[in-house]
Amino acid sequence: MTITLRWGILGAGNISSQFVFDLLLSNERKSETHHVVGSIGCSNKQKGQDFITANKITEANNYGVVPVVQSYQELYDNPDIDIVYIGTPHTYHREQAIGCLNGNKHVLCEKPMTVNKKEAEELFALAKSKKKFFMEAVWTRFFPAVKELRQKVYDEKVIGEVHRLFADFSYYADVTKLPTSSRVRDRTLAAGALLDIGIYPLTYSRILLDDKVGDEHTKFEFKSFMTLDPVDKVDHLSSIIIKYENGKHAILSTSELIDGPKAYIRLEGTKGWAEMYSDNPARAKHFKIFFKDGREPIEYKDESGYNGFIYEANAIAQDISDGKLENDTIPHAETLLVMGVMDQIRKENGLVYDQDN
Numbered sequence: 280m281t282i283t284l285r286w287g288i289l290g291a292g293n294i295s296s297q298f299v300f301d302l303l304l305s306n307e308r309k310s311e312t313h314h315v316v317g318s319i320g321c322s323n324k325q326k327g328q329d330f331i332t333a334n335k336i337t338e339a340n341n342y343g344v345v346p347v348v349q350s351y352q353e354l355y356d357n358p359d360i361d362i363v364y365i366g367t368p369h370t371y372h373r374e375q376a377i378g379c380l381n382g383n384k385h386v387l388c389e390k391p392m393t394v395n396k397k398e399a400e401e402l403f404a405l406a407k408s409k410k411k412f413f414m415e416a417v418w419t420r421f422f423p424a425v426k427e428l429r430q431k432v433y434d435e436k437v438i439g440e441v442h443r444l445f446a447d448f449s450y451y452a453d454v455t456k457l458p459t460s461s462r463v464r465d466r467t468l469a470a471g472a473l474l475d476i477g478i479y480p481l482t483y484s485r486i487l488l489d490d491k492v493g494d495e496h497t498k499f500e501f502k503s504f505m506t507l508d509p510v511d512k513v514d515h516l517s518s519i520i521i522k523y524e525n526g527k528h529a530i531l532s533t534s535e536l537i538d539g540p541k542a543y544i545r546l547e548g549t550k551g552w553a554e555m556y557s558d559n560p561a562r563a564k565h566f567k568i569f570f571k572d573g574r575e576p577i578e579y580k581d582e583s584g585y586n587g588f589i590y591e592a593n594a595i596a597q598d599i600s601d602g603k604l605e606n607d608t609i610p611h612a613e614t615l616l617v618m619g620v621m622d623q624i625r626k627e628n629g630l631v632y633d634q635d636n
């Protein structure tokens with residue numbers, strides 16, 4: 280059955296471009312789900328027009344629709360939009376999500392959904408009261424590669440008993456050359472590695488060491504270290520060790536000061552190990568499984584041509600069509616679990632944002 284979802288894109292920046300790319304490619308490929316970009320909500324109308332041009336959104340790849348460019352408020356009030364994708368810095372998510380929900384829109388909100396768990400709880404409560412779908416856009420969870428790896432490791436048990444995961448998201452951001460107003464540096468934009476990229480190693484520990492999500496999750500404890508930058512007063516270097524109650528360990532690291540290892544995931548079992556590779560560890564597209572007995576490794580590559588946002592977008596279209604208010608892969612309770620862990624890590628290491636007070 281064809282499902283049509285009419286998107287408003289809030290914020291005409293970096294990630295919104297990458298998201299829209301996938302929707303348009305899916306349309307060009309005549310996929311079953313029709314993703315119509317109906318509005319670009321933008322702080323500046325010319326910038327919104329430039330976004331449409333730069334991203335080549337045309338009637339031909341957008342089911343006959345040329346998007347309108349609107350202010351954020353006009354987007355909230357637009358009756359021709361079903362769902363808004365929020366692609367702005369972390370600290371704006373709360374206020375913009377409230378605007379969308381009050382305008383009766385479903386919401387897909389970029390990660391981290393909010394600055395802390397308290398704000399996320401507030402948004403989920405509002406979404407429920409408005410009977411609107413709400414999801415944090417942790418796209419990594421939806422990649423076919425993740426499903427395939429879990430199938431091999433947990434259903435087929437190809438690497439035997441799994442005991443340990445190493446997961447990293449680090450890149451050399453050349454921080455001191457960035458303006459202090461950059462969202463990588465600015466504490467008032469909730470900068471810092473943990474919230475921006477550390478959320479991914481945490482996510483991998485959730486999806487590769489636990490087969491349950493949200494309220495059903497396997498219990499775990501953790502210890503963490505952050506190095507706070509003396510100028511920016513945020514973490515550009517953080518490390519976390521998790522111990523699940525079934526004994527499995529996750530050793531997680533994140534940094535904006537150094538490049539991470541080529542194999543950003545190493546999942547270790549008694550008979551072998553799996554590695555994942557990517558220039559962006561959020562994009563789970565390529566893994567290899569190695570065997571201690573010398574058997575030929577198993578390799579998986581996602582060569583779909585998508586950035587990877589289409590996987591979450593299609594899942595959401597199905598959920599909304601089914602009348603669901605949250606997604607089973609990342610239900611509200613799972614977002615709250617991870618947000619709570621990040622709150623605790625920051626608390627242990629003295630990283631406080633204004634929103635915490």
Ligand SMILES: NC(=O)C1=CN([C@@H]2O[C@H](COP(=O)(O)OP(=O)(O)OC[C@H]3O[C@@H](n4cnc5c(N)ncnc54)[C@H](OP(=O)(O)O)[C@@H]3O)[C@@H](O)[C@H]2O)C=CC1
Binds near residue numbers: 292326390475
């Ligand atoms: N899923 C993923 O892999 C990724 C997710 N992200 C997430 O997406 C969000 C946006 O990141 P990204 O696209 O890189 O950000 P950008 O710096 O490209 O900004 C995106 C938009 O946010 C608005 N904006 C930017 N700076 C400010 C500011 N100082 N004050 C008010 N509004 C501002 C602008 O909206 P306008 O156009 O209306 O002016 C801008 O176009 C973040 O929360 C980030 O965590 C980011 C990268 C990858």
Ligand SMILES: O=C1OC[C@@H](O)[C@H](O)[C@H]1O
Binds near residue numbers: 561
């Ligand atoms: O989510 C993200 O993934 C890629 C990073 O480069 C980016 O800063 C971050 O927001």
